[in-house]
Amino acid sequence: MILTGTGEAKAARDGRRWTLRPGRPTDGRELARLFAEVRAEGRWLITTPGAVSETSEAFWISELIRASEHLALVAEAGGEIVGNVLISVDRGRATEHIGVLAICIAIDWRDVGVGTELVSGGQTWARDHGLRKISLGVFPDNERAIAVYERRGFVREGIRRQQYRSGDEYRDEVLMAWFPQEGQDQQP
Secondary structure, eight states, X not given: OOOSTTOEEEEOTTSOEEEEEEOOGGGHHHHHHHHHHHHHTTSSOSSOTTSSOHHXXXXXXXXXXXXXXXXXXXXXXXXXXXXXXXXXXXOSTTTTTEEEEEEEEOGGGTTSSHHHHHHHHHHHHHHHTTOSEEEEEEOTTOXXXXXXXXXXXXXXXXXXXXXXXXXXXXXXXXXEEEOGGGTOOOOO
């Protein structure tokens, strides 16, 4: 997998071409736009539309990309970012062995293998950087994402009931993790 340079050419299951490449600090604005689009769906991200400005989010993303201890990979098609995976690593001694994975895919690029490739790229990076665990949280009704994570060797660690409020309802969060040193079976 290419983690430097221009990236690696890929084909989606529906035949569309895209590139998996490292994120660049200049991607911050376009990534913030992608997050805003997915956030507007009101289902997959916990932050509500308008909770964070695109300008602030773009700055935060650009700074995360600049920091060498984190990973940002993007899926790019036709000059537009259509997906990304971020793995942030805490600098604290007690948790510096753990990466926290976050992923976001544009609606028109779901169910075609982009998410699987992004997760796989994150796993390669985590293994290469000596991380012992990748953790994530996902809503229980995001069955598509859970299936990808499980195919890639993630296991369910637990559930946090009524963890987030969304309008008038409370949503649970499924906690999942992947342990590189345990060599879980990973399927494409």
